[in-house]
Amino acid sequence: MTTETGIDPAARPVPTTVEEFAACDEADLEIVVPWTGPAIDPATNSLKEPLPHTYVVATSGGWPRPGAIEVATELNRVLLEDLWGREGLLAATFAISQKCWMSSRALAVWADEESLQRFLTSEGHMNAVRKTKNLAYAWEGTRWVSSSPVLPTFDEVRARLAEHRERKKK
Template identity: 55%
Template structure:
């Protein structure tokens, strides 16, 4: 059954519970902390760093605008001071859910990226372009293992507000 034939979830929890068995890593781990040949850490991370994750479910028909905004965000992200590593994944099964997972030196580095012009321009349009979206970040002291999208789903579930989403219902 295609997305156009399935009912669109009406809550963030329903989107989050969607089938992502086909999650496809479209951008493997990359960044200054990652060896480009192996995709593994070049060396252990310093003891305390920040991990950030986000996921969104894009509305169909907005792909050209979303692609343009994402290209600008990625150009900024890949050169952003304090970024250690980033990976991106998509699940067609779950309404094209788009996941990001990144490692930052600290919260100030993440906040700097979040306040950058490309990120702010996209953030202002997220309700227009996405059925729903969520994000979280946490401190980690894991120095030798990269976080996983499975872990990011669990972290998001742990902090997800059980109430209604801040997004407008898909029918609006």
């Protein structure tokens, strides 16, 4: 499969570590679901009102194995139905980089840690995590508390995940 960028990810050697996958330049990162959720005005795709003074940002990303896209898409559909109904979710967005072995990125803003934790430990999320282990080459995630008045970006996500990987090494 040749991507829109003219690069065939299958023609390159597949990385063996999260660090190697993450080193890929996701310049082609495409937002596939723009910011959506209770805090977002769908007409303007912007915040309805200022974010809380502090909130939790959670992110995850992974690199699906060939042939896993259809199964992963169905898992995501079920998971997103659950996510959008979760109390405490403020907003979420999702992106994919075709060039970087179809890397997928999720970014969500939660009112508090408890709301995020209820989602992460829900049956639907735990089921998706168990199944994803067999569908992805690698997966990573992290979270942090923010007081920024603006929504986080995928550039910030990459920096936070790099910091997280460095902390895990130590």
